[in-house]
Amino acid sequence: MQTPFRSLLILLLTLVTPMLLTLSLLAGCQDQAPESSMADSPRWVKTATLAASSAHTLSLTGVLRARYETPLAFRVSGQIATRHVDAGQRVRQGEVLFTLDPSDLEEALAAARAELAAAEAALDVAEADLSRDRQLLEKGYLSRQAFERAELGVRESRTRREAASARVTQARNALDHASLRADADGVLIDVSGEPGQVVGVGQAVARLAQEGPREVEVNFPARSRPPQTGELLAGEKRITLIRREVAGAADPASRTWRARYRLETPLEERSLGDVVQTRFTLADAAAQARFQVPVAALDERGEGPRLWRIVEGEARPLPVTLEEVGRDHAWVSGDGLEAGQAVISLGTHLLIEGMAVRPLSEKETP
Structure with a gap:
């Protein structure tokens, strides 16, 4: 009797084992399918449209400077014996500032x-x-x-x-000449000499901002040439600015043009070195080339500023030139930019070129 029972048991195991293996394989495929589909599905991103800058003005910050800023240095070499002034101190012409060991x-x-x-x-x-x-x-x-x-x-x-x-x-x-005296009335904006220091002929130990006309120094973006005139915004007051000089070349580090503007009206309530707001009228071509985007849309990872757009369902970078940055928006220019063009406006630092993305506007569409 044991032989038929053993044969029946072997038959049942032979039939049940393949079925269990098939069920386990199906369960494993069902567990992995959602993950695979999630990995392959495009990411939803928020987008914004480029708005052409309708304003023909450029607002920049400037620094209030003296027309004449003179480095002060000894005409003879020696060791500094005494120092009589500090930075920010107002001095009179002929006043002794430093003395050398005589x-x-x-x-x-x-x-x-x-x-x-x-x-x-x-x-x-x-x-x-x-x-x-x-x-x-x-x-x-x-x-x-x-x-x-x-x-x-x-x-x-x-x-x-x-x-x-x-x-x-x-x-x-x-x-x-062992006594260094002020050449004119003014304010010492920098003092570097110290007692005991050995200085050479012509080595600056202080910098004097002379009394007299005041100017505003402004750095313009490389694509915007400094205009001839502008205005300084001091509360409700508007002061006309007249360009006096422009640097002969753009700064190689910041790629900006340094310009000096003369104040037509004195600005008594401000001190040297104060940051002031300025506004300049741009040429029509420069104004039309600027587009407004949210600040969060800008992406810079050591390769310069760029925006991201969606091309055939994929994220593609677009290099731009940063013209101006505000609190919530920035103004950019560059080739390939058009008014109304959609760009990714959030999470751009996480994007990779070629990543599959879809705008949230399509998700909201029924």
């Missing part, structure tokens, strides 16, 4: 004076010899050639005395 300069003046005294004594001896030689010449005891030689000796001694006198003047001036 020891070496005093010794040089003493040596020059001794050299002058020696030259004067030599001149006195030469003139006395010439007077005696003249008497001998008149009596016929001295040749004409010897007398002319004596005259040349006097001229040489006189020239040596004049050279020694000039060196005394130079040494005296050098001692006077």
